[in-house]
Amino acid sequence: MKPTLAAAALVALMLAGCGTTTIDGDALEGEIQEDAEREGFVVDAVTCPSPDVEKNDVFECTVNVKGEERRLEVVQRNDDGNVGYELDSLRFGGTNGEEAAIALVIQAMNRNPAVLCEQVVAAYRAELRAQSGGCARGAAEVFPEPMDAYEVSFSGDTAAATAGDRTVAFERARDGAWLVARVE
Helix, strand or coil, X not given: CCCCCCEEXXXXXXXXXXXXXXXXXHXXXXXXXXXXXXXXXXXXXXXXXXXXXXXXXXXXXEEEECXXXXXXXXXXXXXXXXXXXXXHHHHHCCHHHHHHHHXXXXXXXXXXXXXXXXXXXXXXXXXXXXXXXXXXXXXHHHCCCCCCCCEEEEECCEEEEEECCXXXXXXXXXXXXEEEEEEC
């Protein structure tokens, strides 16, 4: 699934007391939730303010993704209620959480390489089984020693933990979890 780099919404406007017009925060919350879920995010809640309409004004909505609160910057593109936001900021704005999720998988594999069999995409699990007569054996062969110092990089719904010439490649599952796609 390719991440949405920018989403645009035309949200309903509300007339406020003194003749000013405001963004309908409730309508925007629904738009953001629909867009984010369509892109594979697990969204628990969205909260947006209802600011006055003003071209180029910027405000933030709070999006709870898999229990983690993240900020989504919203830009008013014109005076007609057209707004834009970048959903990737939900993914990468929370990189600390994403890196922590990957670190947990690596740490578990460091303690016991067979954990790889539980945190792996189906195709790679089948390959490990066929290659060594069992997934646990295959995991021990491809991950023979702990991976202590590594760097994590992200690209959309893929990630890589790299240490020297060793790489553990990850893919994001539909539920948002990171699964091992390959160990090289």
